[in-house]
Amino acid sequence: MSSESIIEFREFSFQYYTQARPTLHNIDLTIRKGEKILIVGPSGSGKSTLGHCLNGLIPFSYKGEIKGSLKIAGKETKELDIFQLSKMLGTVLQDPDGQFVGLTVFEDIAFALENDTIPLPEMKERVQKAAAMVDMESFGFSSPYELSGGQKQRTSLAGVLVDDVEILLFDEPLANLDPATGMAAIEIIDEIHRKTDKTIVIIEHRLEDVLHRDIDRVILMNDGRILADMDADTLMASSLLAENGIREPLYVTAMKYAGVEVTAEHCAGHIDTLKTDRIREALSAWNDAVEHPQVKPASEPLLAMENIHFSYDGEKRIINNVSFSLEKGELMAIVGRNGAGKSTLSRLISGFEKESSGTISYLGEDISGLTIKERAQKIGVVMQNPNQMISKPMIYDEVALGLRLRGVEEDEIKKRVEKVLEICGLAPFRKWPIAALSFGQRKRVTIASILALNPEVIILDEPTAGQDFRHYTQIMEFVKQINRLGVAIILITHDMHLMLEYATRAVVISGGEKIADARPSDVLTDSDVIERANLKETSLYRLSQMTGIADGTGFVQNFIDYDKKVRVHQ
Template identity: 30%
Template sequence: MIQVRELTLWFNEHEHPTINKLSFDLRSGETMLLLGPSGSGKSTLTCCLNGIYPRELDGEIAGDIHIFGTSIQDTKPGEMSKHVGVVFQDPESQFCMLTVEDEIAFGLENIGTPRDKIATKIDGVLQMVGLTAYKEANIHSLSGGQKQKLALACILALEPDFVILDEPTANLDPLAKQAFIQTMKHIQEDKKIGLIVIEHQLDGWVSFIERAFILSKAGHGVFDGSLTEAITKHADLFQLEGIALPSITELALQACDNNQAAFSKIPFTYEDFTTHMSYLDQTFLETTAKKSCALEPIIEVHNVKLSKKKQKILRDITFSWAGPSFIAVTGANGSGKTSLTRLLAGIEFPSAGNIYVNNRSINQWKQKELRQQIGYVFQNPEHQFITDRVFDEIAYTLRLRAYPEATVQEKVHQTLASCQLQGMENRHPYTLSQGQKRRLSVATMIVDEQNILFLDEPTFGQDAASTRELMHLLAARYKNGTTIIMVTHDMDLVDKYANRVVVLKNGEIVADETPTQLWERPHLSKWNLDYPTRIKLKRHMEGSHVCITK
């Protein structure tokens, strides 16, 4: 169905090709994981496969792609999208209409679907992705995860031969992620559609995707074959390129590196772990309690409510957070996590109730003073870019506060290195990959050393190496006295870094405790959460009556 031959692509302002001499074939109905570090060209390749490039390319392209024998360079605008549907990393970039129903209908009307069949198709795809209750909802009112589902529904309604999913679960809560993967598995098996999945988190996908194509940092194809072979025989390649392995594999390799375990074969499922384990130190599955160094109240909230267009977003929120702390805010998609943090940061204002920052009502702070206390990294990094150069973006607040230029230069270069953005100083922020944009958005906030730092899904779109560097950076900031408040669905990050976790459901706080206390609760699925890998493995081994030796 798809033939890629010696595909090389340059953007005008880049010194080196983004993708370099890629060649592969895809048969009808085949599934493949497209893996690689941030900036390796995965999303660029996607734009080539559905015909956006070379037509809209500000650069050059060599080689060719054929879809059903037709070169992408010989097709009319939009022709390839009938065969290859794409759910982009940023779903908002592909929406045209105001409501959920109209958005799905838009694509159907464009391909000439009979009017009497449109309503049935809309209902069918909404049921597939679990958005039936949001049929008449305004798109801007949806959570990030719900927008991801809507983008998928729009593509599925067109019944393409091939679907490309660009990080489809990055914004989904743990239960929704599992459900989404199972949905795609059933759709792929039922419709026999081809499927390419670009992911940084492999858990769940390994259950039914057999093939892996791996890109290097330089955009070369460095592996094409069985995912099982890639994991069991080339785990070093994953680590070299900063690509995440399945979480259970990462845990096993970490234990081996610490001389706390030995395996006859690298595991990538829980069953493999117990089957191939020859030794495991019993202390490995325990965790060291993370002591809080909180000294005094830094944020206090009393009876805060938030409503928009008669819809209740937050209900009677009351708490007191002492600082410095490392706080994780989690919960189901649409539970109010982002809305809460935007209120606490003074970006939005509550419908009722009071918020205090450093014992002072947030209403009494001047915005300029408040920004010196609070930094906020948005879920969509493009929402906070205001300059034309990466360097100037990071330097902006430093210059606003009249730092000497020598200090600005030093701080910016240190931050560029910390966020792995060296060499991109003169790039326009919008030309970066999604992962690079995310790191830039974090860099703009950490450079100014505010006392309170909010981050809304900071590891979204990040490869394994970038995630590790970012989290080490945040951990260091916390140890130096910064309060970190991180919205995340990644329970492994919560387990490893947070000393306090706040769970929201339907706009209410249903848990506010340490991670250890949360893992002791019997049914986290009622809040659309899951347990971290360490806890799930421990329970799996206990249930399997596996002896843990020391």
């Protein structure tokens, strides 16, 4: 790292023309050549806007008023266009699916070169080189449909490296990746950093995952201002994370629960550097003292899958002999990597697809003869993106839609919709247009519209994808509240926090087969299951091993029990 600065914000402010107030206020920030920086902040903190100012999407695509100065490599960005900027700073956007422009890996990597009218022979050579840097040469002719999320992201990275830019900007690189792939992504970013000495800026709210590898500085943003600019160890010792809605690493939370006052001397920024001898006693004492909640007696099974097989073409098995059951009022998770078959299971339950063999029964009765519409009265499905479901402009009408389509009397509809809106905290908004709602509120509307049909089971597909900690907590506390009303919930997810904090049981699917059906604390401490399902060992387990606690799984379970109690008190 040199002392030469490469990015310099000076009293920089930005206001979108469509907004009443500035999104960025008086930003002063210097990033030196070769540094690796993490920018964290909750949604709406301005961190993405900051990224857009760096890569030129502001003001190229998003218009607004810029005040102050931003220099990249000594040049004032106001005087550059997006194309000149793209030669200095390359951006890897979140959602590798949406930005895969080419039809094959090589073609996608070549995109920037094609736009630069590079002749074909030189282009092929440079593409090969960039693909080699991210280990994708052997997939050169694969189409995006054949690639995993991690491979797509490597391709996006190569597409930026092919231009030999000085700065790499990663805009939420971990969104949509399963835990193991996310970890691999952080490793490859680190590898590129060490090999090429490029300046790296990562914008992300999943702090613990990014801190899997070294970071020089963490910049914390909220309300369009920079609140902290410090190394990770100092940040862990401050109360800034909790105050600004960023989830601190679980091992840090565990230390706090054990009464440890975290200071910079603990070196808690990365779990590898953590000084464990000072916290050993406190943790061990806390671990012994945690009270176990009473185990609820098993209630009767509501939904049962028995020996389910499924295949689209009769040859390739998508689901292979899966059996599990869901109890009344239970909150369980189906986890596994992308493409493992977990979404297919939900499609089978809701009747979107028909199982090749096996039975699905509801309260002991076979439901294979029921149509999609009939099943929906017992089992509701909420899709991942609320935009995929919302089709009415007004909230009331959207929630009433399912009842109206079923020909229920308008008086009855009014009663039921009002009740659901009340439960979902949407009653004050009933006359609002949906366009005015935030993502989390829209999610609520889609859950409400399913709830109006009075199902006893609701399947939620990645309910918190792309949400920051505060919205994640809001959505999930709401789901919990629905669950307390007696509705059983199935969460389909690869988010480990989600299953650890909310599910009482996890069914793990890998390659279309069930490989585990246990408590989340068992799943996330079993190295075999973790590896096969592309999960990641929880840092809590690591902490227990580092501090010499013999029963690691018990420690994780203690953390979950304690954490639930703390949450209830809040």
